[in-house]
Amino acid sequence: MTAPLHEAHPTGGGRALPNTQQGMRRRNLAKVMHTVSAEGPLSRAAVASRIGLTRAAVSTLVDELIRSGLLEELGPERPGRVGRPGSALAVSGRGPAGIGAEVGVDHLAVCAVDLRGEVRSRAVRHGANRGRDPEPVIEELGELVRQVVAEAEREGLWPAGLAVAVPGLVARDARTVVRAPNLHWRDRDLGDLLPVDFPLTVGNEANFGALAELWLGEGTPRDFLHVSAEIGIGAAVVVDGGLLRGTHGFAGELGHVPVQPDGPGCPCGGRGCLEQYAGEEAVLRAAGLEPGEDRVGLLAGRAAEGDEDVRRALRDAGTALGIALTGAVNLLDPQSVVLGGALAGLAPWLLPSLEAELDRRTAGPACPVSVSRLGPEGPLLGAAHSVVRGVLDDPVAVAERA
Amino acid sequence: MTAPLHEAHPTGGGRALPNTQQGMRRRNLAKVMHTVSAEGPLSRAAVASRIGLTRAAVSTLVDELIRSGLLEELGPERPGRVGRPGSALAVSGRGPAGIGAEVGVDHLAVCAVDLRGEVRSRAVRHGANRGRDPEPVIEELGELVRQVVAEAEREGLWPAGLAVAVPGLVARDARTVVRAPNLHWRDRDLGDLLPVDFPLTVGNEANFGALAELWLGEGTPRDFLHVSAEIGIGAAVVVDGGLLRGTHGFAGELGHVPVQPDGPGCPCGGRGCLEQYAGEEAVLRAAGLEPGEDRVGLLAGRAAEGDEDVRRALRDAGTALGIALTGAVNLLDPQSVVLGGALAGLAPWLLPSLEAELDRRTAGPACPVSVSRLGPEGPLLGAAHSVVRGVLDDPVAVAERA
Numbered sequence: 001m002t003a004p005l006h007e008a009h010p011t012g013g014g015r016a017l018p019n020t021q022q023g024m025r026r027r028n029l030a031k032v033m034h035t036v037s038a039e040g041p042l043s044r045a046a047v048a049s050r051i052g053l054t055r056a057a058v059s060t061l062v063d064e065l066i067r068s069g070l071l072e073e074l075g076p077e078r079p080g081r082v083g084r085p086g087s088a089l090a091v092s093g094r095g096p097a098g099i100g101a102e103v104g105v106d107h108l109a110v111c112a113v114d115l116r117g118e119v120r121s122r123a124v125r126h127g128a129n130r131g132r133d134p135e136p137v138i139e140e141l142g143e144l145v146r147q148v149v150a151e152a153e154r155e156g157l158w159p160a161g162l163a164v165a166v167p168g169l170v171a172r173d174a175r176t177v178v179r180a181p182n183l184h185w186r187d188r189d190l191g192d193l194l195p196v197d198f199p200l201t202v203g204n205e206a207n208f209g210a211l212a213e214l215w216l217g218e219g220t221p222r223d224f225l226h227v228s229a230e231i232g233i234g235a236a237v238v239v240d241g242g243l244l245r246g247t248h249g250f251a252g253e254l255g256h257v258p259v260q261p262d263g264p265g266c267p268c269g270g271r272g273c274l275e276q277y278a279g280e281e282a283v284l285r286a287a288g289l290e291p292g293e294d295r296v297g298l299l300a301g302r303a304a305e306g307d308e309d310v311r312r313a314l315r316d317a318g319t320a321l322g323i324a325l326t327g328a329v330n331l332l333d334p335q336s337v338v339l340g341g342a343l344a345g346l347a348p349w350l351l352p353s354l355e356a357e358l359d360r361r362t363a364g365p366a367c368p369v370s371v372s373r374l375g376p377e378g379p380l381l382g383a384a385h386s387v388v389r390g391v392l393d394d395p396v397a398v399a400e401r402a
Numbered sequence: 403m404t405a406p407l408h409e410a411h412p413t414g415g416g417r418a419l420p421n422t423q424q425g426m427r428r429r430n431l432a433k434v435m436h437t438v439s440a441e442g443p444l445s446r447a448a449v450a451s452r453i454g455l456t457r458a459a460v461s462t463l464v465d466e467l468i469r470s471g472l473l474e475e476l477g478p479e480r481p482g483r484v485g486r487p488g489s490a491l492a493v494s495g496r497g498p499a500g501i502g503a504e505v506g507v508d509h510l511a512v513c514a515v516d517l518r519g520e521v522r523s524r525a526v527r528h529g530a531n532r533g534r535d536p537e538p539v540i541e542e543l544g545e546l547v548r549q550v551v552a553e554a555e556r557e558g559l560w561p562a563g564l565a566v567a568v569p570g571l572v573a574r575d576a577r578t579v580v581r582a583p584n585l586h587w588r589d590r591d592l593g594d595l596l597p598v599d600f601p602l603t604v605g606n607e608a609n610f611g612a613l614a615e616l617w618l619g620e621g622t623p624r625d626f627l628h629v630s631a632e633i634g635i636g637a638a639v640v641v642d643g644g645l646l647r648g649t650h651g652f653a654g655e656l657g658h659v660p661v662q663p664d665g666p667g668c669p670c671g672g673r674g675c676l677e678q679y680a681g682e683e684a685v686l687r688a689a690g691l692e693p694g695e696d697r698v699g700l701l702a703g704r705a706a707e708g709d710e711d712v713r714r715a716l717r718d719a720g721t722a723l724g725i726a727l728t729g730a731v732n733l734l735d736p737q738s739v740v741l742g743g744a745l746a747g748l749a750p751w752l753l754p755s756l757e758a759e760l761d762r763r764t765a766g767p768a769c770p771v772s773v774s775r776l777g778p779e780g781p782l783l784g785a786a787h788s789v790v791r792g793v794l795d796d797p798v799a800v801a802e803r804a
Contacts, residue, residue: 024426223649237733239641239646244641245735246734247625247737248735250767251733253733254732257732257733259663260663268763269764270764270765273765323663327659327660327733331656331659331729333649360672361671361673362658363671364650364655365652
């Protein structure tokens, strides 16, 4: 009864398990895994008190998870404490690993993350992918995946699944790239192009970036709007700790929110979309610069040097972001807005005008804006961790596959 | 162990029950109630097959629900069918009822709805509430509530809870009206003003209107954006069959999404908000009419007569709605947009320009727009039904209170 791992991940929430004894057991196994993962090492008694089950019930669950290789005992706790010494439990550093991959406009990256959340293996290849056909790009990505998996296997890990982050709209089948304008890809099933013998998920990079922020950020709330940029502007809406995906999987298209309804035409068919004011290329154009490979580095460098044209272009982009975010904040009432991806690196020059615009316009209470510490690493880490979370969410399914 | 009914309702989702035997039993009782409510009358065998439990398990649950007066047996099914004749089960038309109330700018309304969803008692009082203090308004509302409850009690019903719809922002405590600009109310705890001996919930009228559409509309999807208007413009976001409430309970403020960032100032502090183009008063002003009591009737009447000024004003309002909805559709990717409340009555003149704008601008697939058949009845029915749903979601809690 192997549940398809890849279905649960892009939502960030657990799979719905049936309301039966068997379903209850699986949910409780997941609770034990999540508790030890978040707070471990912990004794059995501590786990029992955290999740509100008896010590005996927890021991049965823990024994099963140890047999499956998902938990391990660290040996007796230090003496001097009252009662029989318990053995602390920790999530295993061997066994299943999450493989994350990223198709960027200018790079490919793959990493393996173990159940403890540590990156154990990683590979990156730089080079422009814009306008290249999906086949050779995904073939290159496949080589990196094999390389990272081989290295992980040498450390006693095995791939529980692969999640691929792409800069575009991905259908709810979590395989088909419907439109990736900055790669010029349309309606391609990446599952066909990337044959692997473990579950494969494809997702939007902004969504994976937001999940990384949710799982790895410090003090990230459970309701926030994550705004990122590579060439386009992407956003993701996290509600109550889960991703809002939308009917077609396309939620979060902040880049095409109208900012000036009579503004310049946009390739999407609209006019005056946010991307026409705050997308990387629009900002470069406004600053009188040529788009090259390290666009963010160029803008940040010039702004830091005090280039007034670049600073003004970033200030105007911040204003446009503030207008679009006002609408989003009014609609969603999030706990915060987090700037991630390329925007994180430009935050010092975007934030003042963005925050001024947002505060001035928002009807409700002020919505704080923060800057991601993960920056451009977010999507790749989010992808790998989505596989890891899938293992924690239903350890039985994975153990049966091992 | 009486669970607070009023916490669960405004979300439209069920309360989270603990993952224990007792929690499992309560969830299964809820499944039986929901199944019979949605598809009844049904035999025990039919219920068992619908929810995937054994006939014996379902019989135990059904017996408990019959003893509590929440289900009733309609007597043996017609003969001529194979096997022992089963007795069809139906939701009881006696017992707990949901009381809904609405504070409108120009009226007060209260109704009682039984577990079958039928309105069993109703009272309305017309009169302008704008600028009146909350005390006398809520005192009048209390009189209507007592009148409706007394009438319901004569029919063998008892109030399981009261939900009050107000045209304003309501805090997540589901009691405090933080801001109701069109009544001129601020930071008032209606729970203090309306003493009743059953659970009280206060919620935003647009939210209750959206829930009514979800529960009572025909073919309403589980992901949609509901847009309504009285004097302000309200909206509510329904995701996967539940209301998106937001951090402060303020999600859905479509009326203050910027439509023309340099447009006229709005009392909210912003500029060019949707309400400045598509709110009832803005439309009346644009059409050169004076705001009176039956504003929608006036606009609809004149538009139907062919008044070109009114038609143009409504066309422009539709365009502004289309711009604001483009942003919302890009962010949320809903299955549809539903126009409710006062907007439903004006749809013939708003829709063409609204749909043209939305189709032209939306980056993703076209988002269909439909018109609510509930119209201005939505918020009141949604409020009453939210109490009824609370009973179906956790029948044990209610039975213990009876």
